[in-house]
Amino acid sequence: MSAAVAVDPDVRDHLVMTHVDLVKAMASRLRRRLPSQVEISELVSVGVLGLIDAATRYQPTLGVPFDAFARRRIQGAMLDALRGLDWVPRSVRKMQRQSEEVTARLRQSLGREPESEEIAAAMGMSIDDYTHLLDEIRTIEVAVARPSHSDGEPTSLIDLVIDSGSGQQVQLERAELRQHLARALRQLPERERQVLSLSYVQELTLAEIGKVFGVGESRVSQIRTQAVLRLRSLLRPALAPKETH
Numbered sequence: 001m002s003a004a005v006a007v008d009p010d011v012r013d014h015l016v017m018t019h020v021d022l023v024k025a026m027a028s029r030l031r032r033r034l035p036s037q038v039e040i041s042e043l044v045s046v047g048v049l050g051l052i053d054a055a056t057r058y059q060p061t062l063g064v065p066f067d068a069f070a071r072r073r074i075q076g077a078m079l080d081a082l083r084g085l086d087w088v089p090r091s092v093r094k095m096q097r098q099s100e101e102v103t104a105r106l107r108q109s110l111g112r113e114p115e116s117e118e119i120a121a122a123m124g125m126s127i128d129d130y131t132h133l134l135d136e137i138r139t140i141e142v143a144v145a146r147p148s149h150s151d152g153e154p155t156s157l158i159d160l161v162i163d164s165g166s167g168q169q170v171q172l173e174r175a176e177l178r179q180h181l182a183r184a185l186r187q188l189p190e191r192e193r194q195v196l197s198l199s200y201v202q203e204l205t206l207a208e209i210g211k212v213f214g215v216g217e218s219r220v221s222q223i224r225t226q227a228v229l230r231l232r233s234l235l236r237p238a239l240a241p242k243e244t245h
Contacts, residue, residue, distance in 0.1 A: 015055040019070055023047040026074055026206040045079050050077030092136050098123060099133070107233070113189055116226060134222040137229070184234035186230075192227035199224060 027043035054070035102122045106114035114122075120130035185193060189212070198204045198212065206217040206224075212221065 012052075012055040013178050015058065015066060015070075016052055019055075019067070021053055022049065022067065023051050023074055026071070026236060027078065030075070030078055038082070039105065042081070046081040047074045051075040053077070092133075095123075095133055096137050096229070099229050100236065101139075101202045103230055103233040113187065131191065132227075134225045135218070138221050138225045146236050180235055182232070187234060188227055188230055190222055192230065195220060195223045196227050 012146050021045055028048050028163075031038065031040045031043060031172050050073040054066070056064055057073075058069055060066075099119060103114060104120055106118055106122055110118075115126050116130060120127045123130065124133055125133070185196070188196070190245040195209060195213075198209045204212075206220045209220045
């Protein structure tokens with residue numbers, strides 16, 4: 001294995017200074033998807049550290065534009081910081097877990113997947129309040145899965161249903177988890193399954209999926225979040241820590 005080529009300090013500093021605006025733009029775009037307590041200055045600070053790391057490691061001979069090389073490290077630094085801060089309000093995490101538990105309970109009593117209205121009623125909420133909750137829960141996705149889309153969307157459904165932000169420990173092998181996930185997907189309502197497929201298999205944006213179904217981006221986001229909550233509920237038994245004797 002060849003040794004890494006040392007980057008000239010002047011070249012590194014030039015790359016950093018000429019791409020600070022990229023960090024600010026990415027931080028601004030990510031900030032719009034997060035709760036109010038996350039300040040853009042925090043995202044910019046850690047993003048600049050990611051930019052410096054990218055400038056230090058960059059090798060032009062690999063043929064990758066620096067802009068593309070830096071984006072992943074900048075965004076990775078921001079998301080790693082968000083995970084460390086555990087910025088998701090406890091109230092949202094609590095309601096997320098309650099929704100998963102209520103969904104599982106209704107599934108067992110009804111013998112089918114419950115409708116959103118039934119879940120909302122069982123949680124003592126109006127359907128409008130429940131859809132607003134789905135919008136809040138949606139922000140968790142930013143922190144639990146590293147995105148590969150330029151708009152910050154996570155592309156790994158497995159990473160999305162494993163809520164690492166809540167300290168969930170998964171002891172399953174990746175292949176076994178995929179098997180459980182495949183079975184769970186078959187139990188979803190058709191529309192939710194289609195939305196997940198368009199999002200994570202065909203990698204369409206929310207806007208593109210909305211055109212398919214004739215609804216807005218917000219509604220697509222809510223449908224997808226509801227689908228993810230169902231999946232977590234269905235996978236809960238498989239993901240539960242094994243008892244040792």
